Amino acid sequence: MISEKLGLLLNGEQLSTVFQPIFDISSPACEIWGLEALTRGPAGTHFERASVLFDYIRLKQEEVAADRCCIAAAFAARQRLLPQSLPRLTLNVHAGTLERDRTFPAYVEKTASDYGIDTRDLVVEIIEQSTYFDSTHLIRALDDLRSLGVRISIDDLGLGHGNYRLILDAHPDYLKLDRYFIHGCADDRRRRALIESVQHIGVSLDCAVIAEGVERMEDLLTLRAMNISLIQGFLLAIPGAPPALDVPAEVRALLNREEAVGVGRRN
């Protein structure tokens, strides 16, 4: 049974959602590709900080209940705060939830319907903060989500338990590289080598790579030179409710200027 404290915490009105855009920088317009829903705990508490909130949830082994509450909160915020016309919404879901919550796909379908959200606009980002045990149930849940048109992404690839086994099991559409690998990549050949290896896997398996935690212009140009065009990070937009929906003009101008002189892209 869920503890009283966690029950209060997961009450829909206690959680809030902010959104951070992911942009596609492959075209001069740098259009918005999607928005990641990020959950925050009650303001003024320890749990306002997402890392504390989710570490607590994982220590209490209540990922399943938490993921459901976060999704409901995200859909409500999406409906309330964002234009209907925006593209994809990405949702963080623990691998353990996909493994253990046998009605999770039906929950996503029903809840999306309640908020007028098309499941074909959803991307599930699988978080693997602890290992999962039963590939069979995880794969079945992902198949059910795919049948709803939901796309699959692996979050934090290469960090913690986020490993290659999940690439084999999940057949992802997207691979998301954490800030740890991205930040400073312009100046670090080891980081670039790892990013290139993931990009190579992505090309081989038909998965697009998403780079998150982009905070420096030189890293952005390096990523573009590696043909990584789906970008998320404070350089482009901080999380907000609602967030900015356009790349800052100076960043876009710099990207386009570098493009015009043939710098920053490698074929």
Next chain:
Amino acid sequence: MSFRILIIDDEPALMTALRDYLEQRGFICECVAEVAEAQALLANVQFDAVLTDIYISPLQEADGLRVLSFIRERALDVRLVVMTAHSTPELKAEALRLGAAVVLQKPTSLAVLADALTRIAEVPA
């Protein structure tokens, strides 16, 4: 002084009194009444010291020691002050083995606790 202390105890009145007393003396305090919440905070926020009861939950398990083990496993750079109303030589030895700098017997005065924290704050970590 910006010495940051995490206070872990299941007695809200004691925690509030302790926090108020320590904050008047320049410490920065955060209070929690549960091991998991303490661990989640310690994993994400830098504290200079932890002041913990040994028996935190009502289950009468020596769960304060789990906080000490958590800090030790992660090699967190934090000083530890333990307080307990049910000290035994074995518990005290275990707390010291897990890294406690001081083990205080409850009940103790706020002044004694503040004094212990002031002394460890003056020692380089």
